[in-house]
Amino acid sequence: MAEQRITPRSEDYAQWYQDVITAAELAEPAQVVKGCMVIRPHGFAIWEKMQADLDRRFKETGHQNASFPLLIPMSFIQKEAEHVEGFAPELAVVTHAGGKELEEPYVIRPTSETIIGHFFSRWIDSWRDLPLLINQWGNVMRWELRTRMFLRTGEFLWQEGHTAHASHEEAREEVARMHDVYADFSREMMSMPVVKGVKTATERFAGALETRTIEAMMQDGKALQAGTSHDLGQNFGKAFDVTFQNDRGEREFVWQTSWGMSTRQVGALIMTHSDDQGLVLPPRLAPIHVAIVPIYRKDEEKVAVLEAAGRLAQELRDDGLTVKVDDREGIKPGAKYYEWERKGVPLRIELGPRDLAEGAAVGKRRIAPENAEMKGGKEKLPLEGLGVRVGAVLDEFQETLFARALAFREANTLQVDDWDAFQAVFTGQESRFVWAHWDGTAETEKAIKDATKATIRCIPLPGEGPEAEPGQCVKTGQPSAQRVLFARNY
Amino acid sequence: MAEQRITPRSEDYAQWYQDVITAAELAEPAQVVKGCMVIRPHGFAIWEKMQADLDRRFKETGHQNASFPLLIPMSFIQKEAEHVEGFAPELAVVTHAGGKELEEPYVIRPTSETIIGHFFSRWIDSWRDLPLLINQWGNVMRWELRTRMFLRTGEFLWQEGHTAHASHEEAREEVARMHDVYADFSREMMSMPVVKGVKTATERFAGALETRTIEAMMQDGKALQAGTSHDLGQNFGKAFDVTFQNDRGEREFVWQTSWGMSTRQVGALIMTHSDDQGLVLPPRLAPIHVAIVPIYRKDEEKVAVLEAAGRLAQELRDDGLTVKVDDREGIKPGAKYYEWERKGVPLRIELGPRDLAEGAAVGKRRIAPENAEMKGGKEKLPLEGLGVRVGAVLDEFQETLFARALAFREANTLQVDDWDAFQAVFTGQESRFVWAHWDGTAETEKAIKDATKATIRCIPLPGEGPEAEPGQCVKTGQPSAQRVLFARNY
Numbered sequence: 001m002a003e004q005r006i007t008p009r010s011e012d013y014a015q016w017y018q019d020v021i022t023a024a025e026l027a028e029p030a031q032v033v034k035g036c037m038v039i040r041p042h043g044f045a046i047w048e049k050m051q052a053d054l055d056r057r058f059k060e061t062g063h064q065n066a067s068f069p070l071l072i073p074m075s076f077i078q079k080e081a082e083h084v085e086g087f088a089p090e091l092a093v094v095t096h097a098g099g100k101e102l103e104e105p106y107v108i109r110p111t112s113e114t115i116i117g118h119f120f121s122r123w124i125d126s127w128r129d130l131p132l133l134i135n136q137w138g139n140v141m142r143w144e145l146r147t148r149m150f151l152r153t154g155e156f157l158w159q160e161g162h163t164a165h166a167s168h169e170e171a172r173e174e175v176a177r178m179h180d181v182y183a184d185f186s187r188e189m190m191s192m193p194v195v196k197g198v199k200t201a202t203e204r205f206a207g208a209l210e211t212r213t214i215e216a217m218m219q220d221g222k223a224l225q226a227g228t229s230h231d232l233g234q235n236f237g238k239a240f241d242v243t244f245q246n247d248r249g250e251r252e253f254v255w256q257t258s259w260g261m262s263t264r265q266v267g268a269l270i271m272t273h274s275d276d277q278g279l280v281l282p283p284r285l286a287p288i289h290v291a292i293v294p295i296y297r298k299d300e301e302k303v304a305v306l307e308a309a310g311r312l313a314q315e316l317r318d319d320g321l322t323v324k325v326d327d328r329e330g331i332k333p334g335a336k337y338y339e340w341e342r343k344g345v346p347l348r349i350e351l352g353p354r355d356l357a358e359g360a361a362v363g364k365r366r367i368a369p370e371n372a373e374m375k376g377g378k379e380k381l382p383l384e385g386l387g388v389r390v391g392a393v394l395d396e397f398q399e400t401l402f403a404r405a406l407a408f409r410e411a412n413t414l415q416v417d418d419w420d421a422f423q424a425v426f427t428g429q430e431s432r433f434v435w436a437h438w439d440g441t442a443e444t445e446k447a448i449k450d451a452t453k454a455t456i457r458c459i460p461l462p463g464e465g466p467e468a469e470p471g472q473c474v475k476t477g478q479p480s481a482q483r484v485l486f487a488r489n490y
Numbered sequence: 491m492a493e494q495r496i497t498p499r500s501e502d503y504a505q506w507y508q509d510v511i512t513a514a515e516l517a518e519p520a521q522v523v524k525g526c527m528v529i530r531p532h533g534f535a536i537w538e539k540m541q542a543d544l545d546r547r548f549k550e551t552g553h554q555n556a557s558f559p560l561l562i563p564m565s566f567i568q569k570e571a572e573h574v575e576g577f578a579p580e581l582a583v584v585t586h587a588g589g590k591e592l593e594e595p596y597v598i599r600p601t602s603e604t605i606i607g608h609f610f611s612r613w614i615d616s617w618r619d620l621p622l623l624i625n626q627w628g629n630v631m632r633w634e635l636r637t638r639m640f641l642r643t644g645e646f647l648w649q650e651g652h653t654a655h656a657s658h659e660e661a662r663e664e665v666a667r668m669h670d671v672y673a674d675f676s677r678e679m680m681s682m683p684v685v686k687g688v689k690t691a692t693e694r695f696a697g698a699l700e701t702r703t704i705e706a707m708m709q710d711g712k713a714l715q716a717g718t719s720h721d722l723g724q725n726f727g728k729a730f731d732v733t734f735q736n737d738r739g740e741r742e743f744v745w746q747t748s749w750g751m752s753t754r755q756v757g758a759l760i761m762t763h764s765d766d767q768g769l770v771l772p773p774r775l776a777p778i779h780v781a782i783v784p785i786y787r788k789d790e791e792k793v794a795v796l797e798a799a800g801r802l803a804q805e806l807r808d809d810g811l812t813v814k815v816d817d818r819e820g821i822k823p824g825a826k827y828y829e830w831e832r833k834g835v836p837l838r839i840e841l842g843p844r845d846l847a848e849g850a851a852v853g854k855r856r857i858a859p860e861n862a863e864m865k866g867g868k869e870k871l872p873l874e875g876l877g878v879r880v881g882a883v884l885d886e887f888q889e890t891l892f893a894r895a896l897a898f899r900e901a902n903t904l905q906v907d908d909w910d911a912f913q914a915v916f917t918g919q920e921s922r923f924v925w926a927h928w929d930g931t932a933e934t935e936k937a938i939k940d941a942t943k944a945t946i947r948c949i950p951l952p953g954e955g956p957e958a959e960p961g962q963c964v965k966t967g968q969p970s971a972q973r974v975l976f977a978r979n980y
Contacts, residue, residue: 028612030558030559032608033561033562033563038559038609044554044557066528069520070631070645071582089589091587092596093584093585093586094584094598095583095585098581115523144588157557
């Protein structure tokens with residue numbers, strides 16, 4: 001448990017990111033399995049919190065979980081033309097099993113539209129079987145050349161929703177509903193502001209008619225795509241012959257959607273809130289809400305302080321909080337403080353004999369609120385009614401993080417109408433969010449990307465960006481109906 | 491949704507099992523992926539209930555979840571001699587990825603002792619890092635020739651616990667603790683009686699010093715191994731160089747354990763309780779506790795009955811129950827009854843205008859309790875205080891199932907001291923639980939298996955079988971210290 005140095009963000013943001021992960025014991029590169037990672041208990045506990053909340057939201061919107069095979073026949077991947085083009089270069093292939101070479105190789109699922117499409121065709125017969133609303137929690141594999149923990153790994157954990165509907169309108173409602181679920185989750189649970197929008201044709205999911213996305217700004221000004229919801233139209237229905245008899249007795253192809261969110265969100269969480277001291281977590285996703293550090297010198301102090309710490313912890317646990325009493329021997333309080341800071345515990349409570357005598361404890365939030373008059377960032381917490389106060393502190397902290405992230409994003413977002421100014425934003429490694437006009441062509445999109453490495457993150461939904469007003473493309477001067485969001489991205 | 495005929499158990503038990511699964515829409519063979527299955531929503535919901543309860547028990551005993559790679563370098567599997575011998579024939583191998591042939595192939599994990607051993611060697615340095623108590627929920631793959639849904643499939647879902655300790659004694663305590671967790675789970679949640687014991691060397695996990703097991707009797711008298719807990723000694727510690735510095739400053743190999751329970755338990759649940767009408771589920775694992783079927787003819791009846799059904803459902807939901815109000819149009823009540831029976835809903839509530847007028851509903855348990863004086867198995871449930879009464883009915887039902895399964899097992903368990911009598915038990919397809927003396931040799935174990943297809947399911951722990959008294963081996967007449975459990979098995 002040697003103390004881990006964390007490279008300052010100003011020095012090297014990418015290294016800082018890795019250092020935070022290592023120092024908080026969230027994960028580590030597997031090394032012996034190319035591009036893959038091990039998610040350690042503290043990192044996995046964050047993912048479990050995300051899963052629990054998302055799963056609740058999925059079930060409240062009528063979805064049921066199921067489990068489909070990990071392996072997909074190679075021929076399935078090839079049935080939808082755009083899909084195979086998108087995923088073929090990244091496939092891991094099983095050629096041998098049970099000591100023999102297989103007649104047809106299997107791929108490890110990079111995503112499950114194809115195999116689930118196949119089963120939908122077996123399950124759906126009539127309009128009465130629709131809508132079919134399925135979600136799967138599992139692992140997928142995409143053989144990537146450049147990997148980064150949580151953000152891009154060969155194997156990752158995720159959920160993938162797959163639904164079938166009787167009309168395009170219904171399917172589009174589902175796409176929008178799950179898009180909303182992802183945005184609400186990001187804002188409410190992760191304290192992470194997102195822009196909701198639609199992907200351009202270039203950035204769309206391989207095989208979809210439309211991809212909706214939520215885009216978040218990381219602390220280096222880059223965008224991170226945090227969740228996508230796809231209108232698949234009838235593309236997979238046609239490829240896998242998923243038909244139903246409508247209420248007029250005619251056979252039609254179903255309209256499908258898919259939507260996914262992954263362990264990538266843990267990376268987004270890190271890069272939204274953490275600092276040079278290590279991980280910062282919003283309370284709603286923190287595996288440990290409160291770390292109590294007992295402080296004592298003499299033995300009789302120790303007994304009284306530990307007893308009080310235990311009582312306090314129990315009171316907070318009764319309120320549904322997860323509390324760690326750090327009563328380890330042989331480690332100084334200061335070292336304990338640093339450790340819980342590195343691990344992102346939202347609130348630390350220090351408890352010593354003097355505090356006890358005063359009927360109070362000392363609280364230290366992982367991040368002090370703006371404008372707070374707190375000596376050294378610390379606040380006195382009366383033991384009387386402590387549970388209620390701690391609950392309020394954690395709620396405030398959840399909001400502080402959102403407000404801070406939103407202020408950062410606003411300070412780093414601009415509207416640009418001039419090509420030179422646009423290029424100037426994206427010099428060196430810099431990135432910001434830039435709202436600019438675009439002529440709607442893939443050629444211009446590519447030209448801008450080639451020149452600046454900035455991509456169109458999304459065409460914003462109403463209310464998600466500047467008010468839609470016509471203008472001229474920042475690159476070509478051609479007419480444009482509204483501004484779109486540009487940024488470099490993860 | 492055509493009604494599915496269920497083959498009677500007396501006619502063909504194996505076919506009955508498949509029919510129950512199909513009729514309840516629990517799962518289906520994937521077909522396009524050899525030996526694999528799709529777990530459909532109703533089946534997956536049972537697994538989720540199992541997961542939630544097991545996960546709580548694991549966390550209460552100090553374990554943390556983590557996630558390790560799906561792929562394992564082929565060379566890792568080969569490092570522990572017995573382990574590779576046990577698993578090599580069943581491996582699925584990834585030879586190509588990202589469009590290239592790999593230098594070293596990977597196998598899809600059949601179990602994770604090897605890769606987790608590798609990471610333990612990176613994380614463990616001192617006795618202070620021990621015990622390390624990890625669990626993983628995930629999928630594994632074992633390429634099996636003969637598969638059967640839930641019981642034996644190429645891919646299956648499970649949890650695998652992996653722990654490291656500073657002494658053999660501590661590791662053995664862990665093995666016993668998790669063995670207890672599995673037995674308690676089976677008895678309390680699944681209403682499934684189990685015998686706790688130790689595997690013979692022949693039946694032990696590949697690479698373990700000792701394997702503890704829980705064995706349950708299915709309705710055809712066969713045994714099903716329902717969960718295992720392994721003392722790995724220092725075997726994997728030596729293979730993966732997992733050492734720690736003890737408190738005297740010396741380096742030692744750690745002592746490891748592993749333990750697992752899988753979707754196989756869903757199969758065990760089916761074959762413990764279900765009947766010729768379909769699935770039977772204990773309330774604690776039932777995705778739907780109560781199905782309310784409204785009964786009406788006229789429109790004004792419909793309004794009143796549906797309103798009352800909605801109120802009733804809400805009252806039960808407030809008590810934490812999952813309730814389905816089956817208000818589908820165009821389906822007769824009788825057809826609804828059959829459907830919820832097939833799907834194993836523990837309690838059906840019928841609600842019609844006459845019942846409403848009487849201030850009561852009619853309850854029908856999926857299985858009536860023994861000796862109950864219920865006309866047609868039905869009972870009147872006064873609407874006043876219905877929540878409390880339904881809770882009591884479900885608790886009783888949970889106990890009814892356990893008592894019934896235990897009585898069945900006792901009626902089909904015998905002590906045998908004579909070889910001819912022993913063979914007579916295992917004629918044709920028959921199986922029972924037989925407590926018999928065994929001389930302790932692998933040769934005799936094999937001779938008995940070859941002659942009868944009965945295997946030693948376990949050497950019982952104290953209190954789990956007949957009182958230990960010495961005797962003569964049922965096959966060879968050689969001395970034996972205690973009886974062991976014989977049965978044919980899944």
